[in-house]
Amino acid sequence: MSGASIDKTRRAFLFGATAEPQSDTALRLPWSLPGAFLDACTGCGSCVTACPEGIVSLDGSSRPMVDFRRGSGLCTFCGACADICPEPVFLASTARAATPPWTLRAAIGANCLTHDGVMCQSCKDACGDAAIRFVYAAGRIAQPMIDLDRCTGCGACVDPCPAEAIEIHRAVADA
Numbered sequence: 001m002s003g004a005s006i007d008k009t010r011r012a013f014l015f016g017a018t019a020e021p022q023s024d025t026a027l028r029l030p031w032s033l034p035g036a037f038l039d040a041c042t043g044c045g046s047c048v049t050a051c052p053e054g055i056v057s058l059d060g061s062s063r064p065m066v067d068f069r070r071g072s073g074l075c076t077f078c079g080a081c082a083d084i085c086p087e088p089v090f091l092a093s094t095a096r097a098a099t100p101p102w103t104l105r106a107a108i109g110a111n112c113l114t115h116d117g118v119m120c121q122s123c124k125d126a127c128g129d130a131a132i133r134f135v136y137a138a139g140r141i142a143q144p145m146i147d148l149d150r151c152t153g154c155g156a157c158v159d160p161c162p163a164e165a166i167e168i169h170r171a172v173a174d175a
């Protein structure tokens, strides 16, 4: 293993496997090492075919990214993409079991239909982690709130939202 790979693994173990550098704004794969898709990925596409949920595709630079509007629309954190990758792109398998897959969380935008007084709870219905609750306030209908402690960033709420109001990105505390 090269010195660069050791440094990346240590950094990922200390700070989480997750954060791509700010310069790489694409939604990369769970347990990927910081910057690794730019540095070490060859664009072979093995992770694309390995993903049982069909949510991985190659971007314009032939680097894999997660798209929650493809396939089943959610990441189950099965690790198949990391298992099949032949390059030093992901956290080592021995460390993955004890490390959160990423620090990404869901965020609801201002175009949520409830802001216009339209009743909708599609996101809550889709969330298997009960991370979305609806909050009532005087003079308006209930609006969704993400519980960042429960949200895993799985993406299941993204595609069902009829307003395309939900994005998965780093929690504010991680930015």
Ligand code: SF4
Pocket (backbone or CB within 6 Å): 029, 030, 050, 051, 052, 053, 054, 055, 056, 066, 074, 075, 076, 077, 078, 079, 080, 081, 082
């Ligand atoms: S962890 Fe599993 S479901 Fe998630 S992107 Fe990788 S292969 Fe797909």
Ligand code: SF4
Pocket (backbone or CB within 6 Å): 105, 106, 126, 127, 128, 129, 130, 131, 132, 146, 150, 151, 152, 153, 154, 155, 156, 157, 158
């Ligand atoms: S990303 Fe997953 S866990 Fe988070 S709110 Fe959406 S469905 Fe729930």
Ligand code: SF4
Pocket (backbone or CB within 6 Å): 108, 111, 112, 113, 114, 120, 121, 122, 123, 124, 144, 160, 161, 162, 163, 164, 165, 166
């Ligand atoms: S599914 Fe979308 S539009 Fe509906 S409540 Fe959730 S965020 Fe708002």
